[in-house]
Amino acid sequence: MNTEPLISTRQSPEWVTDMSSTNGERNILRDLSSAMWRRKWLIGATTALCFGLSAAVVTALPPVYRTSSTVLIEARRLPAATAEGATEVPVNSETATNELQVLQSRELLGQVVRHLGLERDPTFNRELRPSLLGTLTGEAAPELPAAGDEQAIDAAVSGLLRHLRVSLIGRSRAIEISLRAPDPMQAARIANTMAELYVAGQIARRAAETREFNTWINERLDELRVRARASARAVEEFRAAQGLVRGVARGDREADLLRQEIAEVNQQLTAARARQGEATARLAEAERALAARNMEGLAAVLGSQTIQQLRAQESQIAARQAEQTALFGSRHPTLAATSAELADVRARIQAEAQRILASFRSDLRLAREAEAGLTQRVDDLRAQVARLGTVEVQMQDLQREAEADRALVESFLARARGTSPEASGFQAANARLVSRAVAPREPYAPNRKILLPLALIVSLGFGGLAGLLAEARSRGFRSMDDIRRILGLNPLGILPLVRGRRDRAVAEDAAADLCARVLLPAEGRPPRSVLLTSAMPGEGKTTTAQALARAAAGRGLRVLLMDADLRGSPNAASGGEASGLAEVLRGATKAEDAVRHDPEAGLWLLPAGASRGSEVSRLLTSERLEKVLEQLERGYDLVVIDAAPALVGADIWRLARHADQTLFLTRWMHTPRSTVATALRQVLAAGGRVPGVVLTMVDTRKNARYGHGDAVMFSPAMQRYYADGRRSR
Structure with missing residues (x-):
C-alpha cells in the first residue's frame, strides 16, 4: 500500500498532535481489532455460511477405503552369462524405479481392468456416471459398454491410475501397491490382482528372454564352429608350406647363434664408444689449451717429452734475454740473437703440438669408424634374426587365433547347456508377492476429525478477509488521523x-x-x-x-x-x-x-x-x-x-x-x-x-465504536456530560 501523502506533508502544530499515535506510529493491532469489531456481523455471517457449506460437503462425501499389497524385488538372474552359470544383477535405485514404472504402466493396468471387468464399473469409468443435469432431471444412466471395448478399457485405466499409488517402502526393495476405492473388498481384490499379474508377467518375460537367448546363442555357436575349423585348417596349411615339423622350428638353432654373436658385438661396441669418448675429450682439452696459449697445460695434456724439453730451453733463453736486457738495454746486438733463438724454440713447440693434435684427430676418426662398423654389424645380425623369426611368428599367430576360436566355441557350448530346457531356475521371476491386501474395516477418507476443524479455520479466514475487504472498500475519511496520514x-x-x-x-x-x-x-x-x-x-x-x-x-x-x-x-x-x-x-x-x-x-x-x-x-x-x-x-x-x-x-x-x-x-x-x-x-x-x-x-454513535483517538469526543461519558449539563470526572 502506498503510504505517501496525497497532497503534501506539513509539520502539524502542537495543538493538533494526536497523542494516540505518538511519533507517527499507529497501533496496527488496535486498528485491526477495531476493524474486525466493526465488521463483526459480516465476519460472523461469512464464517457461518462458509462453515455450513463446508460441513455439508464433508458430511456428504462418500467413504473411501484404502488397502495395499507388497511386492519384493529380488536380484535379477541373467541366463548363463559365463561358463559357470547365470549371473545375478543386484537391485539398485535405478532398477527399483524401472519396476515402479512397470507397475504403473497402462499395459499392466489394462490387464487388471480386463481381468476384473472394471470398464463396467462407474467408480473407474467416468463415462458411466450420470451428469449432474441428468441426475436432477432423472435421466437414465449410460448403458454399460460391451466386454473388451477398448475405449471403455482406456477410460477405466485412467480412472484406476487416479486411485492407485505405487511407491518404494523406505530404502528397502519392497514396493507397496496402494489402492483407494469406495468398496473395501474391491480395493483389496484390485491390489492383489495387480500384484499377481505383475509377478506372472515377470515369469513370462523371463521365459521369453530365455527363449530368445537360446535362439541367439545357437546361431552364434554355428558361426563360431565354422570359424574354428577354418583357423585350424590355416595352421596346418602354413606348417606344410614352410616345411615345419609339429612342435619344432627349422631356424631355432641358427637364431640362437646369431643372438649370441649379437651379444658379443654389443660388448665390442660398448668398448669402442668408450674409446671414442676418451679421444674426443683429450682432443677438446688440447685444443682449448692451444687456443689459450697455455703451454704448460698443453704439455701436461699432450704428455710429450719433446715439448717438455723445448719448454725448458724456452725458460733458459727467456731468463738470459731478461738478464741481457737489464745489462745492455733493449737495443744491444746480443739481445737480437737471443730473441731469435727464443722465437725458434717457440716455433718448434707449436709445430710439435700441431703434430700431436693431428695424431689425436686421427685416433678420434678411427674410433668413430670402429663404432660405426660395430653398429652396422649389430643391425645386420638383428635383421637376420628377424628374418629367421618371421616364419615362427606367423606360425604362432595362426596357432593363437585357432586356440582363441576353439576356446570361444567351448564357452558358448557351456552357455548353451546352461540355458537348455532342462536347466532350472531361469524361469523364476525376480519379484514375489510377500504381503496380500486385506479389506479394511475403517474408511481412509474423509477424515472428518481433521476436515471439520480445518473448515472452521478456513471459514474464519474467509470471514476475516470479507471484513478487511469491506473496510478497504469503505469511502472517505474516518478520523483526524486518516487526514494527517x-x-x-x-x-x-x-x-x-x-x-x-x-x-x-x-x-x-x-x-x-x-x-x-x-x-x-x-x-x-x-x-x-x-x-x-x-x-x-x-x-x-x-x-x-x-x-x-x-x-x-x-x-x-x-x-x-x-x-x-x-x-x-x-x-x-x-x-x-x-x-x-x-x-x-x-x-x-x-x-x-x-x-x-x-x-x-x-x-x-x-x-x-x-x-x-x-x-x-x-x-x-x-x-x-x-x-x-x-x-x-x-x-x-x-x-x-x-x-x-x-x-x-x-x-x-x-x-x-x-x-x-x-x-x-x-x-x-x-x-x-x-x-x-x-x-x-x-x-x-x-x-x-x-x-x-x-x-x-x-455519526457520533458509529464513530465511538471505531476506536480512533478522536472518538473519545463522542464517547458515552461525553454524551452524559452534555445530557446532564455539568462536568464530570
Whole structure:
C-alpha cells in the first residue's frame, strides 16, 4: 500500500498532535481489532455460511477405503552369462524405479481392468456416471459398454491410475501397491490382482528372454564352429608350406647363434664408444689449451717429452734475454740473437703440438669408424634374426587365433547347456508377492476429525478477509488521523451530525473549538477572512459556515457571513432577500446596502443574490470581487465566506487567492479520498492557504465504536456530560 501523502506533508502544530499515535506510529493491532469489531456481523455471517457449506460437503462425501499389497524385488538372474552359470544383477535405485514404472504402466493396468471387468464399473469409468443435469432431471444412466471395448478399457485405466499409488517402502526393495476405492473388498481384490499379474508377467518375460537367448546363442555357436575349423585348417596349411615339423622350428638353432654373436658385438661396441669418448675429450682439452696459449697445460695434456724439453730451453733463453736486457738495454746486438733463438724454440713447440693434435684427430676418426662398423654389424645380425623369426611368428599367430576360436566355441557350448530346457531356475521371476491386501474395516477418507476443524479455520479466514475487504472498500475519511496520514495536512476538527438536542450541544462546542483554532493560529495574525469549501455538494459546508460565524460572534467579534455560492439555491444565509453578492458584483447596489443584520445570531449576512448560471464564473473572477472583499474586511473583524464546492467550475479561484485562510471540509465516511485529494490540489493551485481539513457530519454513535483517538469526543461519558449539563470526572 502506498503510504505517501496525497497532497503534501506539513509539520502539524502542537495543538493538533494526536497523542494516540505518538511519533507517527499507529497501533496496527488496535486498528485491526477495531476493524474486525466493526465488521463483526459480516465476519460472523461469512464464517457461518462458509462453515455450513463446508460441513455439508464433508458430511456428504462418500467413504473411501484404502488397502495395499507388497511386492519384493529380488536380484535379477541373467541366463548363463559365463561358463559357470547365470549371473545375478543386484537391485539398485535405478532398477527399483524401472519396476515402479512397470507397475504403473497402462499395459499392466489394462490387464487388471480386463481381468476384473472394471470398464463396467462407474467408480473407474467416468463415462458411466450420470451428469449432474441428468441426475436432477432423472435421466437414465449410460448403458454399460460391451466386454473388451477398448475405449471403455482406456477410460477405466485412467480412472484406476487416479486411485492407485505405487511407491518404494523406505530404502528397502519392497514396493507397496496402494489402492483407494469406495468398496473395501474391491480395493483389496484390485491390489492383489495387480500384484499377481505383475509377478506372472515377470515369469513370462523371463521365459521369453530365455527363449530368445537360446535362439541367439545357437546361431552364434554355428558361426563360431565354422570359424574354428577354418583357423585350424590355416595352421596346418602354413606348417606344410614352410616345411615345419609339429612342435619344432627349422631356424631355432641358427637364431640362437646369431643372438649370441649379437651379444658379443654389443660388448665390442660398448668398448669402442668408450674409446671414442676418451679421444674426443683429450682432443677438446688440447685444443682449448692451444687456443689459450697455455703451454704448460698443453704439455701436461699432450704428455710429450719433446715439448717438455723445448719448454725448458724456452725458460733458459727467456731468463738470459731478461738478464741481457737489464745489462745492455733493449737495443744491444746480443739481445737480437737471443730473441731469435727464443722465437725458434717457440716455433718448434707449436709445430710439435700441431703434430700431436693431428695424431689425436686421427685416433678420434678411427674410433668413430670402429663404432660405426660395430653398429652396422649389430643391425645386420638383428635383421637376420628377424628374418629367421618371421616364419615362427606367423606360425604362432595362426596357432593363437585357432586356440582363441576353439576356446570361444567351448564357452558358448557351456552357455548353451546352461540355458537348455532342462536347466532350472531361469524361469523364476525376480519379484514375489510377500504381503496380500486385506479389506479394511475403517474408511481412509474423509477424515472428518481433521476436515471439520480445518473448515472452521478456513471459514474464519474467509470471514476475516470479507471484513478487511469491506473496510478497504469503505469511502472517505474516518478520523483526524486518516487526514494527517493520507493527505499530509492538519486535521482542524470534527463536526458531528445533529440529530437531537444532545448532538446540538456537542456540535456547538465543536464549532467553538474550530473557531478557536482558526482565530488563534500558532503563527501570524488572526485571519480577517475565512473561506469554507468542500469537494462535493452536500458535505455540510453551509451549516459549518453558519456555526463558525455564530461561534465567532459569540466571542464578541463583528462577523459577516457571505454566501458566495452563486450557483446554489437560496438558503438560510440569503435571508430570503433578492439583493445580495451578485447584485454587488454587477454594480447594481452597494455592499453596505446588500448586507443584512441578524440580531438573534449577532452577525451580519450578505446573501448570494440572484444570478444566472452563465454569468457566475464572470462575476466571481472579476476584478470587482477583490475590491468588495477588501471593503468588507475593513468593515468587519471576520468575514466568513460560504463558497461553492471546489470541483464546481472555477468559482473558487479568485476567492481562495484573496481569503486569508481556506478551510476544506469533507463529509465523514462519504466523499472518496481521491476526490478530496483532487479538490485540495485545485484549491492549492488557486493559491488558497489551507491550514487544515475539517470532518463534517460525523455519526457520533458509529464513530465511538471505531476506536480512533478522536472518538473519545463522542464517547458515552461525553454524551452524559452534555445530557446532564455539568462536568464530570
